[in-house]
Amino acid sequence: MRYGHFDDDEREYVISRPDTPLPWINYLGTEDYIGIISNTAGGYSFYRDARLRRLTRYRYNNAPLDLGGRYVYLRDDESGAYWSPSWQPVRRDLDDYECRHGLGYTVIRSRFAGIHAEVLYQVPLGETLETWRVRVTNTRETAASLSLFGTVEFCLWDANDDATNFQRNYSIGEVEVEDGVIYHKSEYRERRDHFAWFACSEPAAGFDTQRDAFTGPYRGWDRPVAVERGACAGSVANGWQPIGAHHVRLALAPGETREVVFALGYWENPTDRKFDPPGSQRIDKRLVRPVIERHLRPDRVAQAFDELRGYWRSLLGALEVDTGNEHVDRMVNAWNAYQCMVTLNLSRSASLFESGIGRGMGFRDSNQDLLGFVHLVPERARLRILDLAATQLPSGGAYHQYQPLTKRGNDAVGTDFNDDPLWLVLAVAAYLKETGDRGILDELVPYDSRPGTEATLYEHLQRSISYTLERTGPHGLPLIGRADWNDCLNLNSLSEMPGESFQTAPYRESGVAESVFIAGLFVLAAGEMAQIATRRGDGREARRCGAAAERMRTAVDEHGWDGAWFRRAYDRAGEAIGSARNAEGRIFVEPQGICVMAGIGVEDGRAERALASVRELLATPHGIMLHQPAYSRFRAGLGEISSYPPGYKENGGIFCHTNPWVMIAETIVGDGDAALDYYLRTCPSARESISEIHRCEPYVHAQMIAGRDAPTHGEAKNSWLTGTAAWNYVAVTQWILGIRPDHDGLRIDPRLPTDWGDVRVTRRFRDTTYRIAIRKQRGAVARVTHLVVDGRVVDGTLVPLPASPGGVVVVEACTEPVPDRRPMGPG
Ligand code: BGC
Ligand code: NOJ
16 A cells, blocks of 8 residues: 655655654755654754754654654634644644655645645755745635744753753753744853754744743643634743744735745854853844845745755766666665665664664764765765774774764774774775775874874774784684674673663673674675775785685685575584574574675585575565574573564564675676565565555665564564665665776676666766666676777776766667576575
8 A cells, every 4th residue: 555656757755645654754954954854744853963952852752643843833813723734733634635755855735724835844055954935825715814833842952861851951941032033042051152043934923932831731732722822922931841933924815825934943153252242141143143034035945945956966966777667766866865865964863763862873884874875975975984984993993883973982882893893994995996086095094083093094994804803713703792783693792681781781702702794794895905905006915805805715614604504603602603503593694695795605606505595594575584583582692683572673574784785695696686576675665555564664765674473574664774775775776787886997797687678877987977878688687798988899897987087978888698597486
C-alpha cells in the first residue's frame, strides 16, 4: 500500500494522506542551520549542534504522535471553526491534503471549508534562519474573515538540559517583544551571545510568548485557547515555557490569495555588542534587524527558493543516470544523493530515531559517509577528513565520536573500536581518486586535537595501518578491541550490570578475541595505502603495506575460512564465531562482503562459494540478514548483539549497511543480476508499494529492516542517518554501473544486469563533464572491451585524464557479450 507517490521531474515525494505509518520527515538546511520537518509539520530546528544549540522543542518518544513543530493554525472568525493546514496538531479532518518533501524544502497544502492553504518551509542558502511562506486562498463564493496563527515552542538551548533540568529551567526563560518580533533570549544575560527570533511579515493582531497563556492550562497544542477564542493574550514569558505565537487577521474576498511569511532564526552578536544601550539587559538588535526585514519579504522568499532549487540541481548534476530502471534512476539522481548530503551534515545525531542529544559525529560513520558525497562537495570532504584525522589518537586509534561544535574527540563512548582507524584510509583514498588533490597528504594535522603534535595526514594514515599491525591475536588476525564495525559484537566486555551501556561497559583486552572482518578491511585499506604510497614515491611504505596485506590474506586463508563461508571472529576463549560449528550465529554477512571486496577468495572460487552461502542462508525478500541463526538468548561473552530480540538490529536484523557490500562482492565475481536483485530488496523506492509493512519513508534508506526471526519481518527502522546511504550509492553507481573514479582517470567497468540495454550517464569528475553511453545488448551479460573517447579508441576501461580539464568529454563504452556466469538461485 502506498501513501503517496514520487514526482521525479520535481524531485519530490508527494504524500497524499497525513496519517503515514510513522512521521515521514525531511531536512531543511544544508549547512549550519538545520531543521527536521515531518509531513505534518512536526520537528525542530537547531544551529550546528542538535544538542547544544537547539532552537525549538520536540517531544521525544512520541512517534507516531510527532509533537512539537512549526505549527500554523487557521480560524474562521465567523464560525469559530479552526484547523491546522498541516493536519497536526489540531488533527481536524481536511477536505484535501498533500505534503511535498523536496530537496531541502517541504510544502504542505490543504483545503478546509473552502479555504486553501499552502505552507512552504525552507532555509535560505547561507542563512541561519528558516522561512514559512503561508499562502491562503479563499475559494468560497463569499468573503472570509480569518485568523492565522504561527507558533513555535522554544528550547532552552541545550536539549538535554532542557528535557531534564526543570528546577533551574522553569526560572530562566526570557523573551523580548519589540516591533512585532519575538526574541527568545534565555541565558543571554550571562554567557551566551546568541538568541532566537520569530517574526511575521504582517502587522500582528496579537502575540503570546508564554505557553500556557496561549494553549490554556491543561490544554495542548491541539486545542489552544487563544486559537479557540480568536485572540492572543499578549503574554510575556518570565520563566516557564517561552514560545512564540503571532496572530494575523486576514479578510479575503472570494478568490483572493494572501501571502504571509513567518521566519525563525538564530543570531550571534559580537560579545562587545550584546546589549543596547550598553550596560542594559536589552538585546542589541541593530545587526539582526535588517536580516529579519529582508527575509520577511515575499520576493526574497521566492528568490531564496529559486536559489535553493538551483543549488540542488547543480549539485546533483555531478552524476545523473538514465538506466531505464525507475528505482535506480530516482535514487541515484535525487534521493540517495540527497540522503548522503544529509548524513554529511548530521552523521548520526538528529533524526526521529536519533535524539540529537546522544551521539556526536561517528569516526567510522563519517569516514564512510564521505564515500557518498565526495563527488558532490569535495571541498567539504577535504575539511571533514582533516577534522576527523585531528581527533585521531597518537596510537593511531580513534575516538569513536567527536562533537561537531568543538570538533574534539568525545570519550563518552570509549575508544578501542579497532576497525575505526582503517576507515580513514578508505576515505582519503576515495578523496584522492575523486579529486587528485595529493596536497592533502602533506597537510599538518594534530593528534587528539593537541597543538604541537602535528604530523602530515600521510603519517596519520601510516599510523592507522600500524595500529592494526600492532594489535594482532593468536591467529595473526586483528584484535577486535571493544568491537569492530558491528558495535554490538562486544567480545571483551562481559557486561552483566543491568542498564549499563554495552558501548562503554568496562572492557578488558583479552589479547585473544580477533575479527575476520577487520582482517578483510585491513587488506582493502592496506591495498589502497600501497597505491597512495607508490604515487608518492614512497616505495618502502608501499612494500610494507603490500607485504602486510599478503600476511593478513594468508591469516584469513588459514583461520578465517570456514569451508563454505568466511568466519566472523574468534571470541576471548579463542572459539570461532560465525562458523558451522556454532549452533547460533553460524554465518555472518559482514566478512563475506568485505573479504570479497578485498579480493580474498576471488581467484579460487571461495568468493563465489561464500556468496552462494549468503544467498542460501541469509537472503530474504526484504534484504540480507546480519547473521543466522539469530541468538535466542543473552550471552555476556557476545555482548549487545545478543541483547536484542531475534531479528532486530544487530541480532539477525537486515542491517542494510552491509547489503551493498554483498552487492559489490557480487559485481566482483561478475554477477550484476544478483547485485541489482539485492539492491532492489532494500531500496526504499522499490519498497514503496509495501509501505504498510516497511513503514519508514519510501524515499530514503533505513538502517534496519526486521529480519526473518522478528514478528514484524520487513518493518524498517532508523531511517535517514545510516551508512546504508553512502554504500548503496557506491554499490549502484561505482560497481553495478561501474563508473569509478581512479587515481589516473575515470574507470568505466559496469556489471549491468542481463535485461538492461544501453545506459547513459553524465558524471562531473575533476572539473570535466563526461557524457557516457554504455552500449549493451539487452538480454546479454556483457563486459566493456574498449572505450571511444571523443572519437578516439582507448583499450580497456579507463578514461584517461584530459590534457586540460574543464570541458566536456564524450565517451562511448563498448561491450561484448560474455558467457552467462551462473544461474540465479532462490532468495
Ligand atoms: C546499536 C548500534 C549502534 C550503537 C552505537 C547500539 O545500541 O545497536 O547499531 O552502532 O548502539 O552506540
Ligand atoms: C550503527 C553505527 O552508527 C555504525 O557505526 C555501526 O557500524 C553499525 N551501527 C553496526 O553496529
